[in-house]
Amino acid sequence: MLTRTYYQYYTNVTYLTCPECLSWHGKIARRPQGLPDRKDGCERRLLAFSPRELDYHREQERRMRAAAEAELVRRDLLAQASDALGSDNDVAFSLFRQVVAVDLHVPEVEALCEKRREPLEADPALRRSLRALFAKAYSDKFGHPRYERLPEEMRLARERAGIARINELLA
Numbered sequence: 001m002l003t004r005t006y007y008q009y010y011t012n013v014t015y016l017t018c019p020e021c022l023s024w025h026g027k028i029a030r031r032p033q034g035l036p037d038r039k040d041g042c043e044r045r046l047l048a049f050s051p052r053e054l055d056y057h058r059e060q061e062r063r064m065r066a067a068a069e070a071e072l073v074r075r076d077l078l079a080q081a082s083d084a085l086g087s088d089n090d091v092a093f094s095l096f097r098q099v100v101a102v103d104l105h106v107p108e109v110e111a112l113c114e115k116r117r118e119p120l121e122a123d124p125a126l127r128r129s130l131r132a133l134f135a136k137a138y139s140d141k142f143g144h145p146r147y148e149r150l151p152e153e154m155r156l157a158r159e160r161a162g163i164a165r166i167n168e169l170l171a
C-alpha cells in the first residue's frame, strides 16, 4: 500500500536560531525537497506523517509559527530595551518585562551587560531593579512545561547557576 506522506519542518526555537530557519518552523510540504536543508548549524528535523494526521499537524503548524514569530518579536523588543537603557529606564523596563514574559537566556544578559556597560555601571539602583526582574524571570522559566522533562535536580541546578550568573553580572 502506498501512503502519501507529508513532512513538517522542525527547528529548535531559541535565541540562536537564525530568522531564515525560524521562517520555516512548522511549515508542511508534500516532499522533503520542498523544505530547505540549510546545514547552517540550526537544528533541522523533518517529521514525516500520513494524511490522516494532517489536521493535527496543521494545528501544530499554527502553534509553531506563533512560537517562531514570538521569538522574532522578543529579539526586537530586547534590542529596543537595550537601546533605551540609561536614557528612558521606564520604557526600557516596560520592554524588558515583555521580553522576559516570552523567554530570557543568560548569554543575552551577558551581551546586554557588555554592550550597555556605561549606563549600568553608573546606576546601582538600575542594576538592582534589572537583577530582580531577570532573576525572577529566570526562576519562573524553569516552572514552564517545556522544562518539566528535565530531572528535578538538573532543573534546580540550571536555575541556580543562571540566577547566580545574573546576580554576578548585575552586582
Ligand SMILES: [Zn+2]
Binding pocket: 017, 018, 019, 020, 021, 022, 038, 040, 041, 042
Ligand atoms: Zn538557521
